[in-house]
Amino acid sequence: MSRLISGNILIALLVFFSVYFCLGHVLEPQYGLNEELTQEAVDTDSTCPNNVMSCTRTDVNSCCSPKYGLLVLSLQWDLHHGPSEKFTIHGLWPSRCDKERTPKNGCDSSRTVDKVDDIIMNLNRTLYSEMKSLWPSNKGNDNKFWVHEWNKHGTCVTTLDPNCYDKDKYANGTDKIDYFATVVELSKKYNVYEYLKKHDIVPVPRETNGNPPTKRYKPEEFIGAIEAEFGFKPSLTCGRGGKLMEVRLFFHVKNKDVYMPMDSVGGWLCLLLFSE
Ligand SMILES: *[C@@H]1O[C@H](CO)[C@@H](O)[C@H](O)[C@H]1NC(C)=O
Numbered sequence: 236m237s238r239l240i241s242g243n244i245l246i247a248l249l250v251f252f253s254v255y256f257c258l259g260h261v262l263e264p265q266y267g268l269n270e271e272l273t274q275e276a277v278d279t280d281s282t283c284p285n286n287v288m289s290c291t292r293t294d295v296n297s298c299c300s301p302k303y304g305l306l307v308l309s310l311q312w313d314l315h316h317g318p319s320e321k322f323t324i325h326g327l328w329p330s331r332c333d334k335e336r337t338p339k340n341g342c343d344s345s346r347t348v349d350k351v352d353d354i355i356m357n358l359n360r361t362l363y364s365e366m367k368s369l370w371p372s373n374k375g376n377d378n379k380f381w382v383h384e385w386n387k388h389g390t391c392v393t394t395l396d397p398n399c400y401d402k403d404k405y406a407n408g409t410d411k412i413d414y415f416a417t418v419v420e421l422s423k424k425y426n427v428y429e430y431l432k433k434h435d436i437v438p439v440p441r442e443t444n445g446n447p448p449t450k451r452y453k454p455e456e457f458i459g460a461i462e463a464e465f466g467f468k469p470s471l472t473c474g475r476g477g478k479l480m481e482v483r484l485f486f487h488v489k490n491k492d493v494y495m496p497m498d499s500v501g502g503w504l505c506l507l508l509f510s511e
């Protein structure tokens with residue numbers, strides 16, 4: 236009798252362990268998922284979770300990820316300013332995640348300035364000369380242009396708030412230097428003129444023998460060439476007669492300042508005149 240019981244117990248144990256073993260395997264992915272959920276829970280408590288893309292969560296500290304998390308790099312085409320084979324910079328504009336603009340007068344009136352050129356020149360002469368070349372005003376006053384861009388847009392980059400820096404890493408002007416350096420870096424990294432040239436899209440003469448240019452580019456070719464190199468669609472703005480004015484590249488930001496390209500939001504289509 237007792238042998239029968241221990242036989243049953245043995246079978247029961249075998250059944251138990253094989254079920255346990257199988258379930259263990261079935262449950263494994265589940266466990267993995269739970270681990271991720273736990274990780275997520277930890278992130279939620281933390282103010283600075285890693286690798287969270289801007290505009291995907293609202294609970295992240297604005298020092299760690301830009302609150303206005305849709306960033307637009309606007310590059311302008313004006314042959315009479317800047318290097319002949321380069322678009323020059325208009326600005327880098329943080330925008331709200333719902334695609335609306337930030338306030339017209341900027342986001343932090345306590346940090347507006349009326350001189351940017353001196354600050355940059357004093358703190359980083361290399362950056363200053365790059366800005367003179369790549370970010371010229373087409374109205375003749377570079378300082379005024381840069382002041383406008385900083386006051387209206389730079390102050391909206393929440394990660395550059397002086398309170399976000401370690402005390403020993405912030406000196407007066409560090410926020411401005413970091414903003415302008417980021418924009419210059421992005422414009423060098425995403426060289427739209429080069430992208431287009433690679434696809435045989437180059438500016439045509441403004442006129443030949445008194446006649447207006449005959450060549451126009453289809454917006455699809457133009458956007459397609461940039462998309463092929465940049466990886467995402469830009470948006471375009473045009474002026475009178477369909478003349479190309481600006482190419483705008485869109486980004487989300489990972490962590491504090493890792494710019495991740497994305498397709499543009501909105502945009503205008505025109506019969507493009509990319510002229511000298
Ligand atoms: C100054 O600016 C240049 C160009 O943006 C940059 O490469 C360099 O690292 C900066 N120097 C310092 C000391 O931050």
Ligand SMILES: *[C@@H]1O[C@H](CO)[C@@H](O)[C@H](O)[C@H]1NC(C)=O
Binds near residue numbers: 354407
């Ligand atoms: C910071 O620098 C600006 C000029 O670049 C000056 O007007 C301002 O007083 C300085 N602020 C402090 C706290 O030193």
